[in-house]
Amino acid sequence: MKDRTSSSKIYLDVVESLRSMIEADSLLPGDKIPSERELSDRLNVGRSSVREALRALELLGLIETRRGEGTFIRDFQEHKLVELLGTFFLQDKKVQQDLAETKRLIEIDCLRIVAFFAKAEDIKRLVGWVKAEEFRDDDFFLRIAILNRNRLLERIWRIVNSYARTSEMVQGNVKKEDYLTLLTYLLERDEEKAIETYLIRIRNMSKDE
Amino acid sequence: MKDRTSSSKIYLDVVESLRSMIEADSLLPGDKIPSERELSDRLNVGRSSVREALRALELLGLIETRRGEGTFIRDFQEHKLVELLGTFFLQDKKVQQDLAETKRLIEIDCLRIVAFFAKAEDIKRLVGWVKAEEFRDDDFFLRIAILNRNRLLERIWRIVNSYARTSEMVQGNVKKEDYLTLLTYLLERDEEKAIETYLIRIRNMSKDE
DNA sequence: CAGGCCGCTGTGGTCTGACCACTAGATTTC
DNA sequence: GAAATCTAGTGGTCAGACCACAGCGGCCTG
Numbered sequence: 001m002k003d004r005t006s007s008s009k010i011y012l013d014v015v016e017s018l019r020s021m022i023e024a025d026s027l028l029p030g031d032k033i034p035s036e037r038e039l040s041d042r043l044n045v046g047r048s049s050v051r052e053a054l055r056a057l058e059l060l061g062l063i064e065t066r067r068g069e070g071t072f073i074r075d076f077q078e079h080k081l082v083e084l085l086g087t088f089f090l091q092d093k094k095v096q097q098d099l100a101e102t103k104r105l106i107e108i109d110c111l112r113i114v115a116f117f118a119k120a121e122d123i124k125r126l127v128g129w130v131k132a133e134e135f136r137d138d139d140f141f142l143r144i145a146i147l148n149r150n151r152l153l154e155r156i157w158r159i160v161n162s163y164a165r166t167s168e169m170v171q172g173n174v175k176k177e178d179y180l181t182l183l184t185y186l187l188e189r190d191e192e193k194a195i196e197t198y199l200i201r202i203r204n205m206s207k208d209e
Numbered sequence: 210m211k212d213r214t215s216s217s218k219i220y221l222d223v224v225e226s227l228r229s230m231i232e233a234d235s236l237l238p239g240d241k242i243p244s245e246r247e248l249s250d251r252l253n254v255g256r257s258s259v260r261e262a263l264r265a266l267e268l269l270g271l272i273e274t275r276r277g278e279g280t281f282i283r284d285f286q287e288h289k290l291v292e293l294l295g296t297f298f299l300q301d302k303k304v305q306q307d308l309a310e311t312k313r314l315i316e317i318d319c320l321r322i323v324a325f326f327a328k329a330e331d332i333k334r335l336v337g338w339v340k341a342e343e344f345r346d347d348d349f350f351l352r353i354a355i356l357n358r359n360r361l362l363e364r365i366w367r368i369v370n371s372y373a374r375t376s377e378m379v380q381g382n383v384k385k386e387d388y389l390t391l392l393t394y395l396l397e398r399d400e401e402k403a404i405e406t407y408l409i410r411i412r413n414m415s416k417d418e
Numbered sequence: 419c420a421g422g423c424c425g426c427t428g429t430g431g432t433c434t435g436a437c438c439a440c441t442a443g444a445t446t447t448c
Numbered sequence: 449g450a451a452a453t454c455t456a457g458t459g460g461t462c463a464g465a466c467c468a469c470a471g472c473g474g475c476c477t478g
Contacts, residue, residue, distance in 0.1 A: 010432070011264055035458055046433040048257055051460090055220055055261040056268035067459045068441035098361040105362065109314040152307040153314065156365060219461070244429060255462040260431090276430045277470035 010045050014053035017043055022073065032070050033063070103160045104203060106153065107141055108195055111182075113148040115191040122147055127183050130176055137202075140179055178202050219254050223262035226252055231282065238284040242272070245280070312369045313412060315362065316350055317404055320391075322357040324400040331356055336392050339385055346411075349388055387411050 018033065027033065036054065040047040054071060057063045064074040114123070126143055129135075138161050145157040178201040185194035199205045227242065236242065245263065249256040263280060266272045273283045323332070335352055338344075347370050354366040387410040394403035408414045 009430095012268075015268070037458080040433095048260070048434090049432065051257070052261055052264040052431095054459095056265040059221075059224070059265035060268065065459060066441085067439070068457080070441095070458060095361070098359045101359055102361045102365070105318045109318065112314075150307045150310055152311045152369075156311070160361075218459095246429080257463090258461065261460095263430095274430060275470085276468070277428080279429060 010049040011052035011056065014039070014043060014045060014050055015057065018053065018057070027073055029073050031073050033073065035070060099160065099164050103157075103164050104199075106157050106160060107144070108198065110141070110144050110148045110153065110157065111186070111194055111198060112191055113150065113153075114144060115186050115189055115194055117149070118147050118186070120187060123183060123187050127180065127187075130179050130183065219258040220261035220265065223248070223252060223254060223259055224266065227262065227266070236282055238282050240282050241279050242282065308369065312366075313408075315366050315369060316353070317407065319350070319353050319357045319362065319366065320395070320403055320407060321400055322359065322362075323353060324395050324398055324403055326358070327356050327395070329396060332392060332396050336389065336396075339388050339392065 018039075021027075022033070033039075034042070036047055036050050039050045043050070054063065054065065058065060062074060063071055065071045126147070129143070130140070141157070141161070145154040148154065178197065182194055182197045182202065185197060227248075230236075231242070242248075243251070245256055245259050248259045252259070263272065263274065267274060271283060272280055274280045335356070338352070339349070350366070350370070354363040357363065387406065390410065391403055391406045394400075394406060
């Protein structure tokens, strides 16, 4: 029974088993997964191996455990682990640079899509929000990323953003006015102008990245 | 000694301890960190707790363990966070569409960067390759992705591409001629024309994605 | 001396069984 | 009926036991 395909770590097998289990039962965020002891039974592995897998997934923010209750699938939202990564080994200069560039590119992609396809009413709602609330730069672009309706791209943005966050690439003082200008161009479906505003006013760059 | 700041999980404390330990000793990728038993001793926690922390960091790709040898810090470039997230929730239908779109966007981003910054000699080498070899569409864009010199973006492309591959979004018959046209525009630094060629000739789409 | 064999030690990999702390729901008690 | 209590189930942690493997040094043999 212990013929685990490869000779390698059991906890990885458990991770894989969990993955297919979740897929098979089409479990969604919020759902409960079997208890550690039951998994340990079902998969014929020690509880400690199961725990290693669960702890790893927990640190990744994929699951959430509540003592006395159980383990639950988590919505891919606020994984705080990523903050760790930043403080961990992210000192390399080149990496920082790539990170910033990639973030910019993705944000521009999102802007393009929004400029083409977003409903005017959604953009207007965003205008209202900008006027009403205090917010950080990444709050704003998170909303842009969501508007673009491409969940995968949104996810990539979130990841890149969380890495970027922890490495103090913080944007300083951007004025609401600039965001509003950007939104206005989006409403007018003027992709060119929108991106120009983004690069020059919001990211303080010259025209060619 | 067991006054762990909060009431929460020990393995997280261990992660934190490791972090500061690495920082304090300024350990770099490749360096060895203390053995599980020693950590367990030094931090006054059970070895299993240490292992939970290490396994989590390992899954994140931050460390690497070699049986019989020890645990080592790993090069951050290779982290598998993104892969994991992908394999986890990538089942539903809409995702396919997002996948294709995202791939296209990233490819366009790469093309833009190449058009601006790639050395003419590198592009010419690619021309030679196209003429000489038989290749698949993704072979070509892998080379584009590499040319762009942004390791992170390249990485994201590879991941998105591998998913796209498995879900048979294969491109049919594209003629070498089209790729050569594209490269010619890149050489001329004509971003506009290059992207137009990409969308219309290579991806068979109308101008606005 | 060179080459290889052997066993010791240290390391990660895994399992087991034992507690503890906590939660939620059933049960009892008033 | 409401409140207090008990209980079963769950995650959190630990200690100790093996195993498999890598590296090293010493010993034997040719």
